[in-house]
Amino acid sequence: MVGTCVSVCPEPDGVAVASVKRDQTGRAVLQQAAFHSCSSPEDCRHYLEQTVRKEHLQHSLCVAVLPADSYQLMQVDATEIPEAERRDAVRWQISERLDYPAENAVIDLFEIAPFGGERKPVLYAVSAQKNILRDQIKMSGESNLELTSIDIPEFSLRNICELFTEDDRGLAILLLLERSGVLVIVRDGTLYLVRWFSTGMDDLLALAEGDDELLTEQLDTVVLEIQRSFDYCESNFQLPLVSRLLVAQTQREIPAVVSYLNDYLGTTVEAFSFEHILDVPETSQQLQLNRCLFAIGGALRRENI
Template structure:
């Protein structure tokens, strides 16, 4: 996404996420397939404590010598899909900036814009483009933090791409064209569709873990699940008609461990093979069991660390 330095040949890379509660750091070694997760941990701190904590982590894990990918939280950027404008390649960035100026919720002069094109054409025969917009202040604050602590920041990435980086390490992704993913957060769920290992659709549902975790067996309390299943079905139907690709046959569920039988309940409603994501299916670990690292913050940091391979 937002590249800052040339990629290095280091076999180990780091993923970092920063939230109001602290910093998550993951280290991944890329020598073998699947990659090896060397470490993943969330460190609690206040905003004022961030510089000193990160400086400690830089020294402890030699983050000044390995490529570090910072992952923006979902609330720190906007992602839009538009059709490629009919302009020369050298004018594309300016044209996209003009195109999205009224679609983002802050002034275009305050925006940092990046984009990437999808390889497939849509139903109208045009090439879709994803445009990512973030506030300049957000990006600059992170750049300053990394520079102050001597962290070797190479890329600033987005949450959706970090999720994608995890899934594409699966054997399933190597043999299937169309894959669905949901990343369940406290108040929302991110719905992602991959086409040929690349992000094709990103949508947001207002149904999150708080709604789903309170479900019981009575009909009324399962309305949240029914609504989420309906949003998923609409997304999948749109994908099939818009992309002219094969139907989605598998849905990976991230952060759904606190909802009992979520995979089977969604599978019953969608008729799609639903799997709660288990990191051991995608990575090996130097630390043994994948137990305490399965939080939203650590997952995104792991996805950030996996970016160097792709």
């Protein structure tokens, strides 16, 4: 794919917008990425329209990334059902797990095949309400963008992982947002695991300014969850431990977070950085880019574009 792709990621308190340009060789360059605090959907739409005009992005292809609280991702059991009938079967299967009528759900499916062994693939369903998707379509259209795909944050981070080609055993990214965190484990383009954490930057910043013992206790919890995730991938997908875990912090760099995880996990832990991986604007700061990782990952998407 040659040209520019714009990604829009609305969030409860604002919107992140990123654009990536690819040349004839497929080399990607991040043109811009920014998060804008918004008080209403109209404010977010106005900011997107301004950005499109300012950056001359009219008629660019667009990937919308759903807010983390606007969809459900769940494991389902339909691998023995013919592919043509799977969506209807899954809609019936998950109907009681939805908090809205199943007929209002848009469902997509994807499989995760074990890395080794003879186990069957695991099937997952993503479900979102039709009106939420309509809002994404409307926002993109009113901003003079050509929407091609609607994605979820987990796959945006997978796209980020694919930039790190030197990690031949795969990669994990821990993104620490304001009030939550998310861990993804990816190898050879396959997203093997997603785990959301209740721990976010607000928790860690408050502890970093005070009692080191309390910070250690909080990080012990994070270490435990990450180790459980690694163990799950090994036991369920026969996936060897990844080459590295990259930690993306978003409000302030707390060096103790990276050093503590590196001391107590069995893989190398480093601060996330695009250096030598992706060309970014000269004035960009890594913390600001981390805040826009979902949007940047969306703009890096290659499928269906």
